[in-house]
Amino acid sequence: MRRLWLCWPSLLALLGSTALAQVTSEEPALLQLDDLSVNARQRPEKAGDVPIAISVIEGRQLDEAGLTRTSELAERVPGLSLAAPNARQASYAIRGLGSSGYNDGLDGSVGVFVDGVYLGRPGMSVGTLFDLERVEVLRGPQGTLYGKNSTAGTLNFYSRQPTFQPEASGEVTMGEAGLRRYRGVLSGELVEGVLAGRLSGYDSQREAAVDNPHPGVSSRERDEQGLRGQLLWQPDERFSARLILDHDQRRENVALAASNYSQATIQRSAYVGYALPPIDPYAREVDHDRESFADVRQNGISLELNRYWDDGTTLTSISAYRDWRYDTRLDADGTGLAVAAGSAELEHWQFSQELRLAGSLHEQLDYVAGLYYMRQNLARDIGVGFGGDAAAFFLGDRPELNQPPFGSLPPNVIPASLLEGAQQHLDSEQRSESRALFGQLTWHLTPRLAVTPGLRYTHERKRAWLSRTVSNLAPLVSNPLDPLDPLWQWGGPLLRQVALGGDYYRRDAIDEHNLSGHLSISYRFNDDLLGYASWSRGYKAGGINLDVTSRYAQPTFAAERATSLEIGLKQWLWGDRAWLDLALYQTDVDDYQALTNSPPADAFSPPLRDNLINVGQVRLRGVELDGRLRASEQVELRLGVAYSDARYRDFTNAPCAPQNQSWTCDLSGQRLFNAPRWGVTAGLDYRQPLEQGLAVFAGLDYSLRSASQGTLEGGAGSQQPTYALTHLRFGLGSSDGAWELELWVRNLFDRQYITAVRGQLGSGDYGVVVGEARQLGTTLRVAY
DSSP, X not given: OHHHHHHHHHHHHHHHHHHHTTOOSSOGGGGOOOOOEEOTTXXXXXXXXXXSOEEEEEHHHXXXXXXXXXXXXXXXXXXXXXXXXXXXXXXXXXXXXXXXXXSTTOOOSEEEEETTEEOSSGGGGOSBOOSEEEEEEEESOBOSSSSSOBSSEEEEEEEOOOOSSOEEEEEEEEETTTEXXXXXXXXXXXXXXXXXXXXEXXXXXXXXXXXXXXXXXXXXXXXXXXXXXXXXXXXXXXXXXXXXXXXXXXXXXXXXXXXXXXXXXXXXXXXXXOOOOOSOGGGOBOOOSSOOEEEEEEEEEEEEEEEEOTTSOEEEEEEEEEEEEEEEEEESSOSSSSSEEEEEEEEEEEEEEEEEEEEEXXXXXXXXXXXXXXXXXXXXEEEEEEOTTHHHHHHTTOGGGGSTTTSSOOGGGSOGGGTTTOEEEEEEEEEEEEEEEEEEEEEESSSSXXXXXXXXXXXEEEEEEEEEEEEOOOOOOOOTTSTTHHIIIIIHHHHHHHHTOOOEEEEEEEEEEEEEEEEEEEEEEETTEEEEEEEEEEEEOOEEOXXXXXXXXXXXXXXXXXXXXXXXXXXXXTTTXXXXXXXXXXXXXXXXXXXXXXXXXXXXXXXXXXXXEEEEEEEEXXXXXXXXXXXXXXXXXXXXXXXXXXXXXXXXXXXXXXXSSOSEEOOTTSBOTTOOSEEEEEEEEEEEEOSTTEEEEEEEEEXXXXXXXXXXXXXXXOEXXXXXXXXXXXXXXXXXXXXXXXXXXXXXXXXOOEEEEEEOSSSSOEEEEEOOOOEEEEEEEEEO
């Protein structure tokens, strides 16, 4: 952090010399940056007037940069990250704070909203970005302005509204790896002066990111479609109603490249004579005896009603229903052997209702007050079926096979019927309700000084049941004259204990009340400089572990609470040609919710990734810088830097790395997992008008993420190394934007990188998601 502070004067000097060298007296308005309009405090205002650490990306900027997926937003917001091995297990993090998504009972630390509607599962937002007005990223705990509380921050997506003026646009993209993407938008008046509609959609395909050369097995390509329809009714200036319906579906390959094999997997594979593929994630190949893919479908409907009064008061109602279905089939063992085939079907639906009143009591006092209700239901069916190689494979690391009465028992004499055909089913359902009352005041003590207190009351209830059943078991043969009879008597029960377990049922519930708040003071030193200091308290409800738990794992876990202190400056420079936003923060998290392995229950059971725990204390400290500069009429520059020092303060009972002989370690003082120390984004946009109504344009985008640990317990194969990406684009179009033809290349220098790490069942087996290789393509856009 000290190095960053030392660089601060040099950075200002560099930006200043660049800008001032190009200042001209002609047409100064052309050399001003736009102060983007945001809705961070539930009312339209300029980003430069909001005393909150916020990053804003306009939809136009997303389109121009070719940012089409939520995972790519981190290339513009250095403190934001998304780890998504698949849509079910996606997890966002802001400032290094984010929950693992590998257990369905764990809520996200980052609140994700689409047009004011909270998404109950982070994976509901994973996919394609299209027809957006803007994206707002609010960093730090939020709760006194939103229906759902959060401990790390919020991510707000706003779609473009229907227009009364006719509007039509289309886009066609072709690229390497079989990329084909089509987009279209139609908007306009349906009833003169009263009703407008908008229809937008997309269709996208590309080859699978990971190949599977196993004979008779193919790799599914990524196939996505989406459609959004809207109606906007404005009978007069006092009322508006906006109805939004959307549908999204996609099929994706969910195979993970192996980054490490546990000792048990190595021994088992060697015993059955199977050669494990080399550890080389960047080869982008797996050897699976069946396809690993997921079908994801989502539907949503929301109705936003607004009533306006002459004094500026606005009453807003947002009613919404969404359902989300995730259906996956995969090779559960991750090898070319017929060991286990897995499936998972999740059905999530939610209903939410928010009422919000915003206005001013007088010139010095603004307010926002709201009521919120949300109900969610998750039904889940997970199945595992065992194949002909399962029995020999699971016995492959047992020392008993090399001892009397067996001697050195070859794998081909182990009866496959010990496990072959056996089925394990894990069914569960969780119902949850959230109620909240929240409000915030902004008191303008003087024209320059404002104080903003806020308060929130939350009531959370969760009810869940979980069951496991085992079926289709072949009878264990007992014949004292058979030399393999000891194997039937010992190996059969052992195998079924290890691989299948027994019947299981559990029912749990939690009921919590919480009071959280916010207090900030802002002062406008002059028209171009705003300073603020804030304190905020965020809350994330406790939950229920939706997994079969060993005796070392608890069925429920406690709430997570974050207390943040922050100071910031927002500065306009050189006649609004440059913008700087600086924030320093410290966030203390109590009972941080995390997932890791638990020790084996006995000498015969494997470690399980079932342990949802509360880490005693975590502290986040950092500094964030966001800068923009209009260097000339043709050139705009931007820079974002985030430094984060995220550490465990109290974690004496932490799990150890799988290679460690102990199960408990003291990680107090160590860096938090999935929390890179540095994040940097930078870019240059260039546009030059030509004769005959033409214009050339170009863009250069750069992003860097420093190394981090991908899982809480760590270990070989779970690291995410430092990586930097560079994207280049250039093209020709009409000066009025009616058409553009663009050539682009993503990952210009073909860097190899990892975007997510997943700890598999068992201790020490890890799979990773490898980032996109260099890709070239072209995009044609037309607009009317």
